[in-house]
Amino acid sequence: MAPRPEICIIGRGRLGGALALALRRAGFQTRAFGRPKNDREAARAAAALAQAGVVLLCVPDGAIAETARSHAERFHAGQVVAHCSGALDLSPLAPARAAHLGSLHPLCAVPSPRASLTGASAAVCGDTKASRALRRLARAAGMKPFDLPVEDRALYHAAAVLASNGLVGLAAQAADLLCRCGLEEHSALEALLPLMRSALCGLEANRLPGALTGPIARGDSEVVRAHLDALSSPADARTLVLYRALGAPLLALSQRLGRASPDQVRDIAAALARARSRGGRGR
The missing domain is CATH 3.40.50.720 (NAD(P)-binding Rossmann-like Domain)
Structure with missing residues (x-):
């Protein structure tokens, strides 16, 4: 040695x-x-x-x-x-x-x-x-x-930033929505952290695409439309952009997962494409 x-x-x-x-x-x-x-x-x-x-x-x-x-x-x-x-x-x-x-x-x-x-x-x-x-x-x-x-290196570092700083940014946006539901920021984060930990545990155990859960995984377009409706005010424009941007990789994972039918995937993709702020209904 x-x-x-x-x-x-x-x-x-x-x-x-x-x-x-x-x-x-x-x-x-x-x-x-x-x-x-x-x-x-x-x-x-x-x-x-x-x-x-x-x-x-x-x-x-x-x-x-x-x-x-x-x-x-x-x-x-x-x-x-x-x-x-x-x-x-x-x-x-x-x-x-x-x-x-x-x-x-x-x-x-x-x-x-x-x-x-x-x-x-x-x-x-x-x-x-x-x-x-x-x-x-x-x-x-x-x-x-x-x-x-x-x-x-730049591509590598972009991936690292998405997985770490991006996670913090997502937590901030989600906490902001819970604050609008009446929680204080500290309580909102306390509520979200176990959810985020469980998602990471699922990712570690089931990898991709197996870790994906939720409405896009199961092809529930009505729930996705309800989310888009709730984020349609001008005050939520930034969050709506983020939600729609994340929809693309989630749809790709959903297709790999195979739980949602092709028609359900297309319906969700259309709803995400049509969604706009300023009171749009996302339908």
Whole structure:
């Protein structure tokens, strides 16, 4: 087995802290540094960078290039330097070109520096040596690495945003509708969270399209029309757009599922296409 490289993490925020914790638990000598407060801290960080076999830049996307520039003279041949952005290619690491360059992006939300990364997937890209080293670190941290072509990073990150930030946006829109039913926002979210968790559990257990439930899954066009009617006022224009946009992938899943008849699917598609705000009946 290859010797374990020393790890230096630049950035002590949520992701930097979580990676440092996971790698230390896995037996890697890992040092993490934030912004130096004095010359002594700067010297310690410089020494750790020079000694490290792998350097992970866990800083905001907009700070990666500047961080790489500020440490450029300390990066050296044989070393692996990687950022942890999901959206960026490797060009911000150009100042570290003496090293092997790569990227390691945990595909999960990291709510705190002590969050567990176990079970999460991790997107890896870079040259041969960087990718090999980063896959090893990902597995040691309990993650499941997969190779991501650098040219597909924007598409990959769009998928990640839809599945995470998009879920939060959906919760906000649904909570807003429940608030109009008389609930406070806190109570609305408390009511929705078990529903959302159960939907995710169903997705994990039954996959696609088996996890789909509800009126579009069973071809209930009358219920869909009632929803469209309820969202037809000008105040609901944004929610109506969202409901209609989500209708397309839900209809595609319903067709794969096969519970709704072709006529029912066409009826729902027509209702979604006709729906308009400003009091339209969606019929």
